[in-house]
Amino acid sequence: MQDTLEESRSQLRARLLDWLAGQGQAMQDLLQKVVDIDSGSRNEAGVTAVATALRERLEAAGVAVQFEPVPGYGVLLHAQVPGPAEGAPILLMGHMDTVYPAGTAARRPFRVEDGRAYGPGVADMKSGLVMNVFVAEAFARCGGLKAPLQLFFSCDEEIGSAATRDRIMAKARGARAVLNAEPGRVSGNLVTSRKGSMVVEFEVEGVAAHAGINHAAGASAIEALARKILALHALTDPATGVTANVGVVHGGIVPNMVAPHAKAELDMRFTSETDPDELLAKVRGIVEEESVPRTKGRVTGSRRTMPMKPTPDELLALYQHGARALGFEVQGEFTGGAADSGLTASVGAPTLCGTGPVGGHAHTEREYCELATFVPRAQAVALAILDHP
Known part of the structure; x- marks a missing residue:
C-alpha cells in the first residue's frame, strides 16, 4: 500500500513539473499582457485591468476568482484552487500596483533582449503574479493538494498598504504558509527577513x-x-x-x-x-x-x-529541498526593502518572500526579469506546496 502511495505521489510530482516545464512561452505572453497595462498605485482602472487579465487565465483553468473592491486603489484578487476546502491554507501572495505613472507602459512597453524581459513592473512584481497564477493552474489541472491553496493579490503595496493592511493580516492569520512572489534576488536567493x-x-x-x-x-x-x-x-x-x-x-x-x-x-x-x-x-x-x-x-x-520576521528554518529548508531536486541552490537573505510579507509574518504566519522569478533594478527604467528563471522558480514553489506537511 505504501509503495502504491509513493508511486502515485511520484507520478503526481512528474505531472506538475512536466506541465509547468511546457508553459514558458505562455508565462511570457501573460507577462507581456500585464506589463503593458499601467497599474501605478491609485490607478484604479489599471490595477483592475491587471486583475482581470489574471482572472481570465485562472477561470479558464477552473479556478474560482473573486474581486474585492478597494475604492481609490482598484481591487483585491482572491482565488482558491479546487481541492480540500477545510484546514489552514497555503497562501500565494503578490501585489498588482507599481511605482510608475500613467503613460509609462506606452513609452517603454514590454520587450525582450538577451533573455531578459524589460518594462514597468516586470520584476516588481508582475512576473511573480504570473508565476503564482501558473502554479495555481498546475494544481488545478493535476490535483494533489493536501490543504487549501489560495491566491491573494493586493493593490497598494508600493505606497505602504494603508488601505489593505488589515485585510492582508486577516487573510494571513492562521495560514499554514505564505509564499510572497516578490522578485528573487539578483543572486537567485530568497528573502527570509526584511526591514x-x-x-x-x-x-x-x-x-x-x-x-x-x-x-x-x-x-x-x-x-x-x-x-x-x-x-x-x-x-x-x-x-x-x-x-x-x-x-x-x-x-x-x-x-x-x-x-x-x-x-x-x-x-x-x-x-x-x-x-x-x-x-x-x-x-x-x-x-x-x-x-x-x-x-x-x-x-x-x-x-x-512592518518588518518581516525571519522565515522559519523548516519553510526555507522545504523550498531548498525542492530547488535542489530541480538542480539549483538558493539561500535566504536579509534585505532593507519592505513588503507585505512583513504584515503576514507579524501575525505569526510562516512567510517566505522573494519566491518570484529573478529580477533586478526595480523601480528604475532598467528593471528586468530573467525569463529563464520563470519555469524553475514556478516548479520550486509547486514542490514546496506539494511537500508541505
Missing part, C-alpha cells in the same frame, strides 16, 4: 519677509527644514539597522522672499528589533523642535510597513 519602513510627511511654517529690505524680520522655513533634515539623518545607525532619508522637499515662493513655508517626506527603515512607535516619537520631537526662532514644525501624516 520595516516608515514614511513621515511634515511641514514647517516660517515668517515671510523681503530678503533684501527686511531680512531680519523673517524666519526661514527652509532654513529650519534644513536643520531638521540634518537632525533626522543623524538618526541613521548602522549598528541597529536604522536608516533615515529625506527624499522629497518643497518650499519657498520666490528667491527674494524669506520662505514662509516648507515641507518634506522622510523615509525610515528599521528591523524587527526596533520599536517603531519610539522611532516615530524621535522623529516627531525633531520636527516639532523650534530649530529656527519663530518657526513651527508639525507632522502631517505617517504610514508604515
Whole structure:
C-alpha cells in the first residue's frame, strides 16, 4: 500500500513539473499582457485591468476568482484552487500596483533582449503574479493538494498598504504558509527577513519677509527644514539597522522672499528589533523642535510597513529541498526593502518572500526579469506546496 502511495505521489510530482516545464512561452505572453497595462498605485482602472487579465487565465483553468473592491486603489484578487476546502491554507501572495505613472507602459512597453524581459513592473512584481497564477493552474489541472491553496493579490503595496493592511493580516492569520512572489534576488536567493519602513510627511511654517529690505524680520522655513533634515539623518545607525532619508522637499515662493513655508517626506527603515512607535516619537520631537526662532514644525501624516520576521528554518529548508531536486541552490537573505510579507509574518504566519522569478533594478527604467528563471522558480514553489506537511 505504501509503495502504491509513493508511486502515485511520484507520478503526481512528474505531472506538475512536466506541465509547468511546457508553459514558458505562455508565462511570457501573460507577462507581456500585464506589463503593458499601467497599474501605478491609485490607478484604479489599471490595477483592475491587471486583475482581470489574471482572472481570465485562472477561470479558464477552473479556478474560482473573486474581486474585492478597494475604492481609490482598484481591487483585491482572491482565488482558491479546487481541492480540500477545510484546514489552514497555503497562501500565494503578490501585489498588482507599481511605482510608475500613467503613460509609462506606452513609452517603454514590454520587450525582450538577451533573455531578459524589460518594462514597468516586470520584476516588481508582475512576473511573480504570473508565476503564482501558473502554479495555481498546475494544481488545478493535476490535483494533489493536501490543504487549501489560495491566491491573494493586493493593490497598494508600493505606497505602504494603508488601505489593505488589515485585510492582508486577516487573510494571513492562521495560514499554514505564505509564499510572497516578490522578485528573487539578483543572486537567485530568497528573502527570509526584511526591514520595516516608515514614511513621515511634515511641514514647517516660517515668517515671510523681503530678503533684501527686511531680512531680519523673517524666519526661514527652509532654513529650519534644513536643520531638521540634518537632525533626522543623524538618526541613521548602522549598528541597529536604522536608516533615515529625506527624499522629497518643497518650499519657498520666490528667491527674494524669506520662505514662509516648507515641507518634506522622510523615509525610515528599521528591523524587527526596533520599536517603531519610539522611532516615530524621535522623529516627531525633531520636527516639532523650534530649530529656527519663530518657526513651527508639525507632522502631517505617517504610514508604515512592518518588518518581516525571519522565515522559519523548516519553510526555507522545504523550498531548498525542492530547488535542489530541480538542480539549483538558493539561500535566504536579509534585505532593507519592505513588503507585505512583513504584515503576514507579524501575525505569526510562516512567510517566505522573494519566491518570484529573478529580477533586478526595480523601480528604475532598467528593471528586468530573467525569463529563464520563470519555469524553475514556478516548479520550486509547486514542490514546496506539494511537500508541505
